Amino acid sequence: MNSIVSHIEPLLESAGLEGPFVFSTPPNMVMGDIALACFPFAKQLGKSPVDVAHDVQEKITEMESDVISRVEVSGPYLNFFIERSFLASYIMEEVLEKGEDYGKHLQSKKTQILVEYGCPNPLKAFHLGHVKNLITGESVARVLENAGYDVKRVNYQGDVGMHVAKSLWGIYNVKEEFDALEHKTTKEKIAFLGKAYVSGSKHFEKGEKEKAEIVAYNKRVYTKDPSIQEVYKEAVAWSLTYFDEVYKEFGTRFDALYFESQMFERGVEIVQKGLKKDVFTKSDGAIIFKGSEYGLHDRVFINSEGFPTYEAKDLALAENHIKDFSPEKIIHVVGKEQTEYFKVVFKAMEQTLPESVGKEHHIPGGFLQLKGDKKMSSRTGSVITGDTLVQITREEVENVMAESVVSNKSVVVGAVAMAAIKYTTLKSDITKDVAFDIEDAVKIHGESGPYLLYIGARITSILHKSSGGVLADTKLYSTITDEEKRLLLLLGQYPDITKKAAETYDPSHVARYLFDMAQCFNTFYTKCPVLQSEEEQKQFRLSLLRCTYIVLENGLSLLGISLVDEM
């Protein structure tokens, strides 16, 4: 739309209007292709919006234009009808010419953005919340790259802290089991660690004695007590190996991995230094930052034991981010429950790390709410892990594909399952909670990943049967149907959508757009036969298919979803 509009604007200006012009899409395609509301001009010209619309319509109708076939007035709106052959050649040429670059943008200068996401905790299960975060973070990164930013993916993993202590307690509680796992598979090791954590957590809440033991483990981790190093390091290594597999499976990778244990000492230093400058204050043996003086709330940065809290470690992390890269922005894709936390930490950071000012941003991710509207917790042990989700989804896909004969079926099943999971995660506003219903997540009908993959398979199938032949020819075809026009208009909007997604750090715009586009394609598909039509029309439609495929592929790649040839 962006580009087509640039052909309409001069007409409006010669009709006496002053920009900027804000165009929209009429509610119904019968009314027109592109709309302009005349409210803003009413004041300028001292007339009612309806009169303005009529005036302009009259003037534009008198002008010669290859772009506009006619203009209609509907109340205060001007509705433009684009010349169909112009629309077709204009959009199709651009899409075909740019190919995988269609919908990409350039920034005037190369700006680096750090995107932090992932952030699982070693020694703890990789549950659905992590899956959501991983998928979302990767997609945000891709959307920003597509918008011309130099994106660096960073991950911060919590290898120290109470959760680790709980797991260690659980491990030592059944140490023989742990030892026996040495040569077993990663999956078995991880299952064990998950259980150890649950066991530690339960005992932590239950008994005072166990609680004290766990707190002692926490201290031993911090003080690098030699007696636990071997087990601790081994268990962390298991987790990290597993995470690598998960990252690969979900199609993500990181430019840098940071660990909480690395931020420990520097975190203390920063806070101690800040204490001398009165950035922090002592309170009940702890060192706190008085967020309350800034309309926020107070937080402990170093506890009364002298250990840094997560807050202090985050200060050190930020320092590392800025030292290791040269970001203009650092985006933390983290759950929205940490919104208030980040406000306080960023405020403290303004003073401990002045170069961070204006760079740190928190993108609050919604929760993954289970159907029973309970926030999922890995404490209860009744969690669904990422592996389980993938497994259940695969089974669902296999059911549907029971009859179909495709080559390399298990690969297709995997791709379709992954598309289903990713699409469900990304289709709604990033900050909103995703109501997670396992039935819904594995959905492969309606607004879903597989629906999108399906149109890709349909297109591939037709192109395959079209007796080959490269169709570089974007021959103009004069009789373009309504379905074709609608599809063309949508294809033309794709670059606007990717831009909006980057501006709002929200890939869901792309997800929903692709669904609209796919719906539109399916209507075209049922109404407009391709291979059976006569030569000139067939050529045109084949080109349109290729354009649709390009946009589909580009858009899906921003969501981290790959197409399949058949399904």
Next chain:
RNA sequence: GGGCCUGUAGUUUAAUGGAUAGAACAAGAGCCUUCUAAGCUCUGGGUCAAGGUUCGAUUCCUUGCAGGCUCACCA
């Protein structure tokens, strides 16, 4: 209790202050001798409540109601 956020069909959701609030699922009725029916077509059903600002409010403001998150030694 303080702060922050959110309330849209039965469910999950969309809508720079603008046209008849748009979809998906579920429900009901149709469509496969024709490019993949994981599809298409049709039907019913919705803005938490009350005020206010505005030519115009799902959108902005106030109050109420309901829910979520958070508020010192967890991450």
